[in-house]
Amino acid sequence: MRFHTFLLKYGEIGIKGKNRYLFEDALVRQVRYALKDVPGEFKVYKKQARIYVDCDGEYDYEEAAQQLKKVFGLVGICPVVRLTDKGFDELKKDVVSYMDEMYEDKAFTFKVESRRSRKTYPKNSMEISRDLGEAILEAFPEIRVDVHHPDVTVNIEVRDEVYVYSQIIPGAGGMPVGTNGKAMLLLSGGIDSPVAGYMVSKRGVGIEATYFHAPPYTSERAKQKVIELAQKIAEYSGPIKLHVVNFTDIQLYIYDQCPHDELTILMRRYMMRIAEHFARKDGCLGLITGESIGQVASQTMQSLAATNDVCTLPVYRPLIGFDKQEIVDVAEKIDTYETSIQPFEDCCTIFVAKHPVTKPNIDVIRRSEERLDEKIDALVSEAVSTAEILDIK
Numbered sequence: 001m002r003f004h005t006f007l008l009k010y011g012e013i014g015i016k017g018k019n020r021y022l023f024e025d026a027l028v029r030q031v032r033y034a035l036k037d038v039p040g041e042f043k044v045y046k047k048q049a050r051i052y053v054d055c056d057g058e059y060d061y062e063e064a065a066q067q068l069k070k071v072f073g074l075v076g077i078c079p080v081v082r083l084t085d086k087g088f089d090e091l092k093k094d095v096v097s098y099m100d101e102m103y104e105d106k107a108f109t110f111k112v113e114s115r116r117s118r119k120t121y122p123k124n125s126m127e128i129s130r131d132l133g134e135a136i137l138e139a140f141p142e143i144r145v146d147v148h149h150p151d152v153t154v155n156i157e158v159r160d161e162v163y164v165y166s167q168i169i170p171g172a173g174g175m176p177v178g179t180n181g182k183a184m185l186l187l188s189g190g191i192d193s194p195v196a197g198y199m200v201s202k203r204g205v206g207i208e209a210t211y212f213h214a215p216p217y218t219s220e221r222a223k224q225k226v227i228e229l230a231q232k233i234a235e236y237s238g239p240i241k242l243h244v245v246n247f248t249d250i251q252l253y254i255y256d257q258c259p260h261d262e263l264t265i266l267m268r269r270y271m272m273r274i275a276e277h278f279a280r281k282d283g284c285l286g287l288i289t290g291e292s293i294g295q296v297a298s299q300t301m302q303s304l305a306a307t308n309d310v311c312t313l314p315v316y317r318p319l320i321g322f323d324k325q326e327i328v329d330v331a332e333k334i335d336t337y338e339t340s341i342q343p344f345e346d347c348c349t350i351f352v353a354k355h356p357v358t359k360p361n362i363d364v365i366r367r368s369e370e371r372l373d374e375k376i377d378a379l380v381s382e383a384v385s386t387a388e389i390l391d392i393k
């Protein structure tokens, strides 16, 4: 079937007035961005509370649909056949051929739903639905009408041309990126943080990211893996500014000065501080982590409190109540799972203690940090100023 247009439906009740217009404009922008590398010419515009993508020349349908499925804010993607109006008898024939081509097996129920934005059309919408329904019934003996719970709704919209569609591909849901500011994701090579970034971005939030590595203890391959994960998130969130921070000296220094069972917590506190520094500099409104209560020693309620203690921006933890399997399910859906499970050392796992504290006391942790003195400030400044900045598309 040759489709000439995508009709894009969006949800989110309650976007009214000025907000609706911002929402739609952001959506148009995101749709254009999603299609920019798809072969073909696409005209994206809004009209009567819908977004349309006209694809008049040759284009790659599969790839276009694939890309549209990643645009947050869309709830449905309808591929449309546009027919030139050559009178109602021709329309009947064309709609019958449409049904024939779309549905090889016709043992299903249907109804026709019509709208007429061209009021001069000789039939009203009731008549259009009834007469086209009849034509379909006559053409295909197995097909049945069910006006209450049809398997297929054939939508007819009479404008200058006649739009026909019956398929609704589910969209990604959420809100268009750019309608809810920006946040800084602490992105490791694990399973959780990419999912956390995806989930916050789904609510319309643009993403920046910070990754801490510890060369030569962690390899170039580990860094490549994080870049690959950022690319996968960027397919949904749009471009990501990724900060790659060399954390080696900070880690070695903490290792040298502090009790080893507190190492992970102390390291996490420095990660939060550094990520927050970049976040503030770029106007991010919060931090995002992939933490989930009780998953590991560093994610007990006490550990989370100890990590949170150093943050002044809100920390968003969208996976907080998720079980591992639930996180894995999302990772598989967004195609980050296979990359995440590649076995490369994360900077945290190298210096990790055999028996880390599971119930750190914040006062004790703060006292341990006092041993780090001014030297740690110099190391942090060094790490910040030498961070590598990558634009991930």
Ligand code: ATP
Binding pocket: 185, 186, 187, 188, 189, 190, 191, 192, 193, 194, 210, 211, 212, 213, 271, 288, 289, 290, 291, 295, 296, 298, 299, 346, 347, 348
């Ligand atoms: P993940 O699967 O996201 O790595 P995890 O279960 O391994 O999570 P931790 O290693 O305790 O958990 O990390 C908790 C969170 O801290 C991560 O989800 C991530 O947001 C952040 N984080 C951990 N290590 C790094 C790192 N090397 N660089 C950036 N952020 C990190």
Ligand code: MG
Binding pocket: 188, 189, 190, 346
């Ligand atoms: Mg990890």
